[in-house]
Amino acid sequence: MFDTVSDEMIKKGECTDIYFVRTEEILEKEQVNPVVSMEVTAVALPDSWGIVCGLSDVLALLEGVPVTVDAMPEGTLFYPGEPVLRITGRYRDFCRYETAILGFLCHASGIASATAHIMCEAKGRPVYSFGSRRQHPSIAMMIERAAWIGGADGVSNTCAPKGMPVVGTMPHAMVMCFKKPEDAWRAFDRDAPTAVPRIMLCDTYCDEKTESLNAAECGATAVRLDTPRSRRGNMRAIIEEVRWELDSHGYSRVKIFLSGGVTKEDVIAYRDCVDAFGIGGAIANAPVVDFALDIVEIEGKPKAKRGKRSGIKQVYQLVCEKHRTLPVGQTPPANAAPLIRQYIVDGRIVKQSDMQEARERVLKWIRRSTETTEEKKEPGKKNGKNGSQKKPTAVPKA
Template identity: 80%
Template sequence: MGTFLTVSDETIKNGECTDIYFVRTYDVLEHDNRNPQVVMEVTAGSLPDPWAVFCGLSDVLALFDGLPVTVDAMPEGTVFYPNEPVIRISGKYRDFGRYETAVLGFICHASGIATSAAHIRAVAGGRPLYSFGSRRQHPAIAAMIERAAWIGGVDGVSNTCAPEGMPVVGTMPHAFVMCYDKPEDAWRAFNKRAPKSVPRIMLCDTFCDEKSESLRAATCGASAVRLDTPRSRRGSMRAIIEEVRWELDAHGHEDVKIFLSGGVTREDVIAYQDCVDAFGIGGAIAN
């Protein structure tokens, strides 16, 4: 085991991260000198929604690299339906049977994340979506999470360990704002010190209500205000968003956009995509 109770690549590659009954099966078959030619086919008997998105194939191919098996699969990002085969693996059973646990784990986890992202993408009305969900899972699999979310259709990801080529995006945490005496000091410091390529999205709910902080942030260089208030303080989120939008427009800040995050669900995206400019999605994708 690793320092953080993770399994090493070598252990997985050697087929040692598996269900115990596969080890016993292998031992009995080896004793009886049986190793039939078989085809393993993976399907989903049911899905939470009418369709899902296939993902995780890259890890399966890496797992079987060098083994005498044939893999036939959908391309990653393909939509599939219940009982539709997504991958077939052919070979001698003892050559790959113990890898079933890893194969299903790779596919189920990555496909679940890609599917969640895709369903939210489908209802977002063209609004930008960003994956903020790696903190909802073990950090050892952050790259997989962000890759699957990207395949599912997000516009960017937040984790610094995301695979190369994906836009890594983010705003600022509440802790950053709280390190200063007042929000304006934090916003101005961010505006001054952050790389010019980073959008000036200011977090606006740390010390005061969203409307007040949003108006103040707009005078400190904000290109957008981020609302991330815990749900216990929100009340009617639509009313809050509409009030922030009205106040920004009334004070001449029509160009300042609204970015919503903090426990945002698919239902929230449907409800607010007419009044929010972009969404940061965490657990609704990664979990």
């Protein structure tokens, strides 16, 4: 009905590039079917590092296929050129799955990576994924799962996997269904479940300052500014004016929530004067990680095409947290931790991918990254455009 491919077709390998089907047919006629090891790597990344995501779908796809799969756990940080997943088996047995394998990993890793980079820049400010409407609805669950693993504090789509907060405020359409914004805000305050924070959308008809003050009078715990880019002008001036007026009228506890085309650069620019961010396209439409799946070994012997390093490899995390890639079997550095683990043996899943564990890996990295940044600052150094860095404060979930 909706121009989507069914789970059954993907599982059967029927969603693939045609040349894999032709390759399979020719190899079968020629009775060629070598045991190969293939590794997934990305020569370049959208940013300096990425986050592995999408492994759970790869495991579901290859369960029952006579292959062995080794991979970095989801939520692991990786760098260009490092193998994040390896498949070993007879080539014809999994040839046609390459398209789906890369699709799972490229898309989800792109979203998780972009989210993690945004979270690092938010410096403790809550960030929520509001972007599932920017993608086909059939993949909403994947988008929200990847954003959650990437560290987002909540997601907006009702089809998100269980175990994460599903959050959201009000649309302009709801405000416009009433005669005036105040009627909408009061109705929301009366009728929304008590557990839902009273975050009011404040830029439908009037300027942000006027609507924010009126919303505060109607019981808002936070005001959401979703100003279109065509009307923004100096967004920092708008935010600071709203903050000033709220404070001067006795509403210093009312928070400011910014959404509407927010990018990582916006988070950096406004994190000192905004309490939380709702981010859409910068997460859901994040650049994919350009992974490739290449043969590195045939019948136990190292072999690779031009531009690729032959032989199966292990990636180690050193004590200093840097990575080193070495051929499997070579003595690793002292106290180094191997990052590639076994998940499937001869078609049988021996280890599942846990979404919450994956998220915690990313959150630990974000915390370390933030702490390292703070430690590098000179004592007493000021931040932000207008003085010292504002200490992050709790903001109600959207």
